Structures are given as structure tokens and as C-alpha cells.
Amino acid sequence: MAKMIEVDNLTKSYGSKRGITDVSFQVEEGEIFGFLGPNGAGKSTTIRLLMALLRADAGTARIAGLDSWQQSVEVKRLVGYLPGELSLDPKMTGGQILEYFGHLRGGVDQAYLKRLIERLDLDPSRKSRQYSSGNKRKVGIIQAFMHRPRLLILDEPTSGLDPLLQQEFDHMLEEVRNDGGTVFLSSHILTEVEQTCNRVAIIREGQLVRVGLIEDLKDIKRHDITIIFADAVSSDLFKDLDGVERVEALADGRSLHLSVQGPADAVIKAAAKHSVVSLISREPSLEDIFMHYYESAGQTAREASHVVQ
Ligand SMILES: Nc1ncnc2c1ncn2[C@@H]1O[C@H](COP(=O)(O)OP(=O)(O)OP(=O)(O)O)[C@@H](O)[C@H]1O
Numbered sequence: 001m002a003k004m005i006e007v008d009n010l011t012k013s014y015g016s017k018r019g020i021t022d023v024s025f026q027v028e029e030g031e032i033f034g035f036l037g038p039n040g041a042g043k044s045t046t047i048r049l050l051m052a053l054l055r056a057d058a059g060t061a062r063i064a065g066l067d068s069w070q071q072s073v074e075v076k077r078l079v080g081y082l083p084g085e086l087s088l089d090p091k092m093t094g095g096q097i098l099e100y101f102g103h104l105r106g107g108v109d110q111a112y113l114k115r116l117i118e119r120l121d122l123d124p125s126r127k128s129r130q131y132s133s134g135n136k137r138k139v140g141i142i143q144a145f146m147h148r149p150r151l152l153i154l155d156e157p158t159s160g161l162d163p164l165l166q167q168e169f170d171h172m173l174e175e176v177r178n179d180g181g182t183v184f185l186s187s188h189i190l191t192e193v194e195q196t197c198n199r200v201a202i203i204r205e206g207q208l209v210r211v212g213l214i215e216d217l218k219d220i221k222r223h224d225i226t227i228i229f230a231d232a233v234s235s236d237l238f239k240d241l242d243g244v245e246r247v248e249a250l251a252d253g254r255s256l257h258l259s260v261q262g263p264a265d266a267v268i269k270a271a272a273k274h275s276v277v278s279l280i281s282r283e284p285s286l287e288d289i290f291m292h293y294y295e296s297a298g299q300t301a302r303e304a305s306h307v308v309q
Helices: 043-050 072-078 094-105 110-119 133-145 163-178 190-196 214-220 265-271 286-293 299-306
Strands: 003-014 017-028 032-036 058-063 079-082 151-154 182-187 199-204 207-213 222-229 244-249 255-261 276-282
Touching: 003 043, 003 182, 017 043, 017 058, 017 182, 017 199, 017 207, 032 043, 032 163, 032 190, 043 058, 043 182, 072 079, 079 133, 094 110, 094 133, 110 133, 110 163, 133 151, 133 163, 163 182, 163 190, 182 190, 190 214, 199 214, 207 214, 222 265, 265 276
Parallel strands: 032 182, 032 199, 079 151, 151 182
Antiparallel strands: 003 017, 003 058, 199 207, 222 255, 222 276, 244 255
């Protein structure tokens, strides 16, 4: 399959501040590729280098075989780009802004644009200064999709979108996938990337720590589960179960807090033998997951062994 994105040893520092170092990965045409990392990891820097909004200190970025920096005009033509922070003219309405982007690009199918506006439930008649951050994000998403680009580069596209709109956005990605389009999207939320992407690169402190299939993320996937029982239940009943890494008995004597890696099946079955008042499961932040996963002394070897393209 053709390579849509090829990044080779891309490096950028901001003076003495770290940006990204030696980042290399490839995205095939037709992939929905996730770029996952905690805040400040270097996602936006990588994306801005891909879009030639920044110049690399070293390394290259190519899109559809074109050099991002040398052939930036051609590159921008074939990409739909959603920046992390979109600045919109506060005096213009959403509709005027989209019309303006449409003129710049040319050839925008007006019926498709209208459908996108309806699907994301945007009121295009309001001035952008009146828009909430979620509405601004909608304008950004629509302008990225509106000319049906071969490649979508989306920097944290769903931040600020409510869950229903996130679902609609997922459908839009699915349609792009079915039409053979390619998507590169960044996120700091593991579950979000899991739901929409087939492959993922993980960046941490400016360096790639992994590139692989979503299925291969099982070992870093964790859940924090809190179970409140009707009566006291000993933590010993849970500590040796499959996937349980840690159990803590809370001060009320009836609640347990567990950190579970992988499926929670064994925990749920063990809990069901008792009277459960409530069970709350949440995904820890990527920062927490990384802190746990990479805290061992063999960090470098472990990271290096996972960078498989
Ligand atoms: N213009 C800049 N000047 C100085 N340092 C910067 C600049 N832009 C980014 N950095 C630094 O580069 C590193 C990577 O930032 P980047 O914005 O690429 O991360 P990110 O993964 O996109 O995170 P976020 O989701 O918080 O934007 C951070 O340490 C950040 O402080």
C-alpha cells in the first residue's frame, strides 16, 4: 500500500526547550492512525512540522511523497487540517468563515458542506465571538472535512465536543475510512484512540515509545475500579485474581479500590459473589498509565523494544 505520511528522524527544539527528538513513523494510505501522548509530549509540534508551520531542525516529513517543507503548497492542497487552537475572526459568522475557507480551497460540494453543518449541529448564523469552545471546534472540523481531502490531520479533534457529537464525529471518520481516505489524529485519551484507530504511535517527552496495532496496547491498558459492598469484604479475595495489580481497602471498611490490567472479568465475577452496592470503573489518565508502565529501571530498553513499525 502507498505511504501517505513518512516521518524520518524528525527533530525540533524550541531553544533550550524540548520539542521532539528523532521521531520516525509511517502511515499507509487508508489508515486511521492515532497519535497518542500526554499533554506536552510533542503531538502538536509533530503535526505543525507535517503542515510546514514549523521548520524542522533535522529529519524529514513527507506527505503523499511530497516534502512537507519544500512542497508545502501542494501538501496543504491535499490535506484537511484541524489545528489544536483555531483562531477565528470574532466578527465573522461561522457560515462566513466556512464560506471563506471554501473559496480558498475551491470545488467544495455545497450540499456536503450543508450536511456537515447539520450533522455537527452548528448554528452558522452566529458570530464566532459568541461560539463556545465546542462550537469553534465544530467550525474547525467542518473546514477540515469540507473539501473531502485525501488526508485529514486532526489535532485533538474531539476536545470540547460533547459525547453525542463525539459519536457523530466517529461516524464521519468511519465514512472517510470507507471512502479510502486517510486520517492522522492526535489525542491524549487512550479509549478514544482505541475506538477509532487501527494503528497508533505513542509519544512521550518528545520521543516515540511505540508504534503498533491497537490490539497491541493491551499491556498498557488499565482500569481503576472502586467497588462498594453492602458488608465488609476482604481485599485478600481479590489480590491474586487475573489482572489485579493492586487492591486497597478503603477506610469505610466496605469498599475496595483496585487497579486492573486488561479484562475485568475475574474481578466482576468475584465481586458478584457478594452484595454489591455500586461499582465505578474509570480509565486512568495517560500520565498515570505511563508513570506506572515506565517507572521500572529498565525503561529505555523496554521502550526501544516496542518501537516496531
Ligand atoms: N512555541 C513554543 N515555545 C517553546 N516551547 C514550546 C513551544 N511549543 C511547544 N513547546 C514545548 O514543546 C513540548 C511539546 O509541546 P507540544 O505542544 O508539541 O505537545 P502536545 O503533545 O501537543 O501537548 P498539548 O496537548 O499540551 O498541546 C512541550 O514541552 C512544550 O512546552
